[in-house]
Amino acid sequence: MEKILIVGATGSTGKRIIEILNNSQSFEPVAMIRKEEQKEIFDDMEVKWVHADLEQEDLSPALKGVKKVIFCAGSGGDTGPEKTTEVDEKGAIKIIDAAKKAKVKKFIMLSSMGADEPSKHKKLEHYLEAKAAADEHLRNSGLDYTIVRPGALTDDMGTGKVKLAEKLDGSGEIPRDDVAFLLIMSLADPLVKNMTFEAIEGEEPIKSAMIELSRE
Template sequence: MEKILIVGATGSTGKRIIEILNNSQSFEPVAMIRKEEQKEIFDDMEVKWVFADLEQDDLSPALKGIDKVIFAAGSGSKTGPDKTTEVDEKGAIKVIDAAKKAKVKKFIMLSAMGADEPSQHEKLEHYLKAKATADKHLKESGLNYTIVRPGGLTDDMGTGRVKISEKLDSLGEIPRDDVAFLLIMSLADPLVKNMSFEAVEGEEPIKSAMIELSQS
């Protein structure tokens, strides 16, 4: 069973990922937390956790024994530039570097639609620039990777159906549930290897959409 470090485990999307992986026969989630009081959440779920702070710590100990990483941390698009830079850019780069040192097999990055052209989205420009810098660092790291760039995240119930492409022709929204499944499906070694793709809600089942994209 592969150990999967979830960075951003206490966030809305991170919690969904943990819940799904916790019922998996192939993957064992390990939650990365930075506050003492967060232990209880994962102890109650019988999920392993590790202490680490994106903004401060040497992250090498958190990667010990880890097979793959899902980076689902984010300051949020409404956060100011300083916090965004610390978490979405510098924090992500620290995890990528630690993952490379630990020789993890695959790194799955939760990015954002528009990260390939931040200047086209004035209100989100600082957020998308931070995401773009982290994405670039991952691509150049030598790690096997998948970068998932969803549209606007909603708390609607997931449908299991999406529209995905390396570049979509229009913006859209997608439930966090479906984003969590996209990130988890990306753990499968042959799927979307060394690819980045955009995702919004759509009509095609997630699994077949990802297989199709992988073969394109």
């Protein structure tokens, strides 16, 4: 089984990813936690965890034995510029660099729609600029990667159906459940390898939408 490090494991999307991977026959999730008291969540789930902080210098211990990384950490669009820069940009860059050093096979990044045009979204501009910088660093890292840029995240029940494109017209929403499945499906090689794409709720089943996108 491939060991998958989930960065942002205590967030809503991260927890969903852990739950799904914990029932997988192919992947073994490892939750990256920042606070000691967070370990109980994953001990109860019988999920391995590693203690590390994106704002610390050396992240290499967190990547020991890890084959792939899903980065779904985020300060959120409502956070001030300083915290956003620390987590969404500098933190992401640190873990990307550590992953490269550890010879990780694939890095999956949860980004955001609008990261290609931050100036068009004034309220979220600093957040999207940080996401864009992290995405660009990943693309230039030499790692195999997938960058998923969903629309506005909702807590609605997932439908398993999406609309995907390298660039979608307009905006839209998507349940966190479906985003979790998109990130997990991106672990499969060579599906959506070295691709950046946007995602909103739609009419096409996730698997076939991803296969179709990979063929373009």
